[in-house]
Amino acid sequence: MGSSATVQHVKVAIIGSGFGGLGAAVRLRQEGETDFVVLERGDSVGGTWRDNSYPGCACDVPSHLYSFSFAPNPDWPRTFSGQPEIRAYLERVADRFDLRGHLRFRHMVTGARWDEGTARWEIDTEQGHYSAQVLVAATGPLSDPSIPDVPGIADFPGEIFHSAQWNHDYDLAGKRVAVIGTGASAIQIVPAIQPKVGRLTLFQRTPPWVMSRMDRNVTAAERFLYRHVPATQKALRGALWLVREYQVGAFVKRPGLLRAAEALALANLKRGVKDPVLRAKLTPDYRFGCKRVLLSNTYYPALAQPNVDVVAAGLREVKGSTLVASDGTEHEVDAIVFSTGFHVTDLPVADHIVGAGGRTLAEEWVEGMAGLRGTTVRGFPNLLLVIGPNTGLGNSSMVLMIESQLNYLADYLRKLDASGAVALDVTASAQLRWNDEVQRRMARTVWSTGGCRSWYLDAKGNNTTLWPGTTAHFRRETRTVDLHEYDLIHASVAQPVNA
Ligand SMILES: Cc1cc2nc3c(=O)[nH]c(=O)nc-3n(C[C@H](O)[C@H](O)[C@H](O)COP(=O)(O)OP(=O)(O)OC[C@H]3O[C@@H](n4cnc5c(N)ncnc54)[C@H](O)[C@@H]3O)c2cc1C
Numbered sequence: 080m081g082s083s084a085t086v087q088h089v090k091v092a093i094i095g096s097g098f099g100g101l102g103a104a105v106r107l108r109q110e111g112e113t114d115f116v117v118l119e120r121g122d123s124v125g126g127t128w129r130d131n132s133y134p135g136c137a138c139d140v141p142s143h144l145y146s147f148s149f150a151p152n153p154d155w156p157r158t159f160s161g162q163p164e165i166r167a168y169l170e171r172v173a174d175r176f177d178l179r180g181h182l183r184f185r186h187m188v189t190g191a192r193w194d195e196g197t198a199r200w201e202i203d204t205e206q207g208h209y210s211a212q213v214l215v216a217a218t219g220p221l222s223d224p225s226i227p228d229v230p231g232i233a234d235f236p237g238e239i240f241h242s243a244q245w246n247h248d249y250d251l252a253g254k255r256v257a258v259i260g261t262g263a264s265a266i267q268i269v270p271a272i273q274p275k276v277g278r279l280t281l282f283q284r285t286p287p288w289v290m291s292r293m294d295r296n297v298t299a300a301e302r303f304l305y306r307h308v309p310a311t312q313k314a315l316r317g318a319l320w321l322v323r324e325y326q327v328g329a330f331v332k333r334p335g336l337l338r339a340a341e342a343l344a345l346a347n348l349k350r351g352v353k354d355p356v357l358r359a360k361l362t363p364d365y366r367f368g369c370k371r372v373l374l375s376n377t378y379y380p381a382l383a384q385p386n387v388d389v390v391a392a393g394l395r396e397v398k399g400s401t402l403v404a405s406d407g408t409e410h411e412v413d414a415i416v417f418s419t420g421f422h423v424t425d426l427p428v429a430d431h432i433v434g435a436g437g438r439t440l441a442e443e444w445v446e447g448m449a450g451l452r453g454t455t456v457r458g459f460p461n462l463l464l465v466i467g468p469n470t471g472l473g474n475s476s477m478v479l480m481i482e483s484q485l486n487y488l489a490d491y492l493r494k495l496d497a498s499g500a501v502a503l504d505v506t507a508s509a510q511l512r513w514n515d516e517v518q519r520r521m522a523r524t525v526w527s528t529g530g531c532r533s534w535y536l537d538a539k540g541n542n543t544t545l546w547p548g549t550t551a552h553f554r555r556e557t558r559t560v561d562l563h564e565y566d567l568i569h570a571s572v573a574q575p576v577n578a
Pocket residue numbers: 094095096097098099100101118119120121124125126127128131136137138139140145186187188189217218219220221222264428465466475476477478
């Protein structure tokens with residue numbers, strides 16, 4: 080850590096400027112707090128929506144729900160808007176809520192250590208040191224690309240990139256391109272690049288369930304209405320939210336009800352793919368909803384085109400420019416697009432956050448991610464995670480969960496100030512109780528019982544990523560901070576004392 084002359088002291092340091100970090104910054108300003116910085120490793124705001132610029136990138140939750148409730152956008156151009164529009168929206172949020180003065184770009188946080196002596200977070204960035212009473216980590220659950228370590232990949236002579244790091248300088252026209260993976264990004268990429276590539280080879284370990292997508296242009300009349308009668312946009316958002324709230328019951332309590340949705344998805348497959356052999360390859364053998372359900376009207380028709388091969392196997396090895404699938408088939412390609420997801424249950428930032436007693440968050444989570452109300456973690460005083468353990472959603476807008484956590488953050492700061500303590504640390508019993516309950520409810524969900532292996536599960540097979548309930552339930556659970564769930568740390572005492 081640098082000398083005190085070079086350390087900038089703030090009340091709150093936020094890491095990340097995606098929906099989570101920007102939302103936290105807006106909330107702090109709304110609470111009258113201006114003594115904070117947002118430390119961002121990139122050179123602009125947007126997070127997910129800055130980094131993912133692959134062809135076809137768009138949200139898969141309707142835009143009128145996938146946006147902040149406090150910053151409605153009457154001008155969404157499509158029901159599911161594209162990455163450029165979502166990124167521009169987040170830029171406008173930064174302007175409208177006067178956040179620019181707080182943003183510190185190219186400030187990769189390389190370490191954050193809780194100093195028990197000063198009861199502050201000491202933060203190292205690429206461009207200097209910060210000290211904060213409260214640290215908000217909004218580093219994103221899907222922000223660090225995961226590329227599998229395939230034997231021989233280092234000697235591949237062609238072009239390789241991850242979907243979240245698209246190389247726009249590389250022209251795919253006429254090339255033989257392999258897409259590895261069949262998740263949410265791949266099903267947007269495949270139809271977007273299929274018409275221009277020479278040959279597209281899709282490596283599919285597991286076929287996803289794909290429903291049709293009700294995507295369309297939002298008409299000028301609708302936009303006029305949303306702008307001039309805001310209640311109409313609010314009502315639309317409410318309806319979109321309610322439909323998803325009702326769906327949750329089937330995912331978390333009665334997976335049998337998902338059979339009706341399976342029938343719809345199979346009809347979608349039948350419509351898009353006439354060839355029964357290809358259709359068999361694309362038919363999932365696990366329960367609908369176990370992996371993320373994907374929405375597309377163009378994925379299946381693209382796979383049915385003559386320049387596309389679906390390899391129903393993973394990538395095993397690379398020999399020069401030949402890709403060897405785990406079924407032994409070989410495929411010559413010029414470029415590989417890894418659409419293989421992110422480090423979700425092994426967040427890289429967890430290695431760099433060091434709590435009381437010198438333990439990293441990664442060490443704390445060696446048995447699996449855990450925390451209280453998805454936000455705070457025992458042994459990491461005054462650290463609040465945005466989209467922490469078990470806050471992800473399978474079917475609705477993450478912005479709803481983020482806004483719930485922002486309520487919790489605001490109340491945390493209020494109660495911290497009012498308590499006279501310098502820090503709060505979750506009690507072991509409160510954290511245990513919370514996680515036991517979350518895992519008890521998780522046991523009957525389709526994510527646990529649906530017969531698949533998804534990225535929702537950690538290396539031990541536990542689901543530490545998703546919230547097994549409605550967003551309304553999470554909203555209630557995070558409305559206020561209960562100080563009985565925390566030890567209060569006072570400036571004068573070395574050890575925490577229970578409230
Ligand atoms: C392609 C794609 C489509 C998606 N579509 C949807 C959708 O339709 N609906 C939905 O609900 N969710 C969707 N998601 C999930 C999406 O990630 C969340 O909705 C939301 O954008 C997460 O916001 P965030 O701020 O938590 O994280 P991010 O947007 O990932 O932002 C995290 C920020 O933290 C920064 N950061 C990370 N580590 C550091 C560090 N050490 N130092 C400094 N800065 C750091 C990153 O650079 C980034 O800017 C999608 C995700 C992807 C990848």
